[in-house]
Amino acid sequence: MEAPTVSPHPARPRSAPDRREDAAVASRPARPDVALLPKAHLHLHFTGSMRHSTLVELAATHGVVLPDALVEDWPPRLRATDERGWFRFQRLYDIARSVLRTPDDLRRLLRETAEDEAAEGSGWLEIQVDPSGYAARFGGLTPTVELVLDAARGASEATGVGIGVVIAANRTKHPLDAKTLARLAVRYAGRGVVGFGLSNDERRGRAYDFEGAFRIAKRGGLLSAPHGGELLGPASVRECLENLDADRLGHGVRAVEDPRLLERIVERGVTLEVCPASNVSLGVAATAADVPVRRLYEAGASIALGADDPLLFGSRLARQYDLVRGEHGFTDAELADLARQSVRASAAPDDVRARLLSGITAWLS
Structure with a gap:
């Protein structure tokens, strides 16, 4: 008969204070699920919203060979703070876009994206698309915009x-191309297009070069929502404010480097579309804790959290709320405030706004 095994380090008896602490932790109510918090999603790119499983399936259907970074090594390791890193990011994005070959592919992408948004608590989505990236495949700029709008409906x-839909110009292309897109966007204002943006590497196209295009868009009643203050610092943000009359800024986190500029953003009520996971993936911040969400929030800035490109960064909208809760100590009341800010900065109709704001209050209570 074997002798019973005795641990060389017997467990320490639990003291009365220990037991009381355990009981307190066990009885502490769980914090509400951020995926159930109603919110608006204002920073999501078209191709970047695709499910990874859909990318792999469409690539197989259309005979597109995907690199390992988009298959076995997904999500890819990225860093865009230098030219080579941005080139790799853009190359992966272009490969992903190449699997969208038919109108049904675009419809599927938007349907699945909307399904994912619903599961994340998003009741309103503003998705950004540069139609020139698809125009050759779908019959031109106007047919592409109409296809996207029909798929969105x-x-x-x-x-x-x-x-x-936010129609976005590309910083790496000529400003005259941006004017063409701005006129096209205005043509569909009130019919699904709500804003005009400016994307791609901000180091390769100055905001002031696109002033004419944004003037057209603003006169046509569209929101001005350029990217700025991500890979470049406060000067890039300032150009977006002064030259493009920005209502919202894609990212804008580098504004914390200039307190007077940040004060101006707060005074003008410009909303910053902050994307924590994206900032870390692209090397803008070393960790999620280094993304200056708390500093921006306490300065009084309006913030709308966004996922940017879930296909490449591996996380969607609810994860961004989880990150600021865990890494920056946002309380449930502060998370609800962020959600309200996202709704108020959106172009959502009044009835949608009212429904979402009411739901936020219910979530908090």
């Missing part, structure tokens, strides 16, 4: 998530 009807 279908996705909204199927899921209950309201969808607005």
Whole structure:
């Protein structure tokens, strides 16, 4: 008969204070799920919203060979703070976009994106698309915009998530191309297009070069939502404010480097579309704790958290709320405030706003 095994380090008897602490932790109510918090999603790119499983399936269907970074090594390791890193990021994005070959592919992307948004608590989505990236495949700029808008309407009807479209110009292209897109966007203002943006590497196209395009968009009643203050510092943000009359800034986190500029952002009520996971993936911040969400929030800035490109960064909208809760200590009341700010900065219709704001209050209580 074997002798019973005796641990060389017997467990320390639990003291009365220990037991009381354990009981307190066990009885502490769980914090509400951020995926159930109603919110608006204002910073999401079209191709970047695709599900990874859909990317792999469409690539197989259309005979597109994907690099390991988009298959076995997904999500890819990225860093865009230098030219080579941005080139790799853009190359992966372009490969992903190449699997969208048919109108049904675009419809599927938007339907699945809306389904994912609903699961994340998003009741209103503003998705950003540069139609020139798809125009050759879908019959030109105007047919592409009409296809995207029709797909957005279908996705909204199927899921209950309201969808607005932000037409985006590309910083690496000529400003005259941006003017063409701005006129096209204005043509569909009130019919699904809600804003005009400016994307791609901000180091390769100055904001002031696109002033004419944004003037056209603003006169046509569209929100001005350029990217700025991500890979470049306060000067890039300032150009977006002064030259593009920005209502919202894609990212804008580098504004913390200039207190007077940040004060101006607060005074003007410009909303910053902050994307924590994206900032870390691209090397803008070393960790999620280094993204200056708390500093921006306590300075009084309006913030709308965004996922940017879930296909490449591996996380969607609710994860961004989890990150600021865990890394920056945001209370439930502060998370609710962020959600309200996202709704108020959106182009959502009044009835959608009212429903989401009411839901935020219910979530908090």
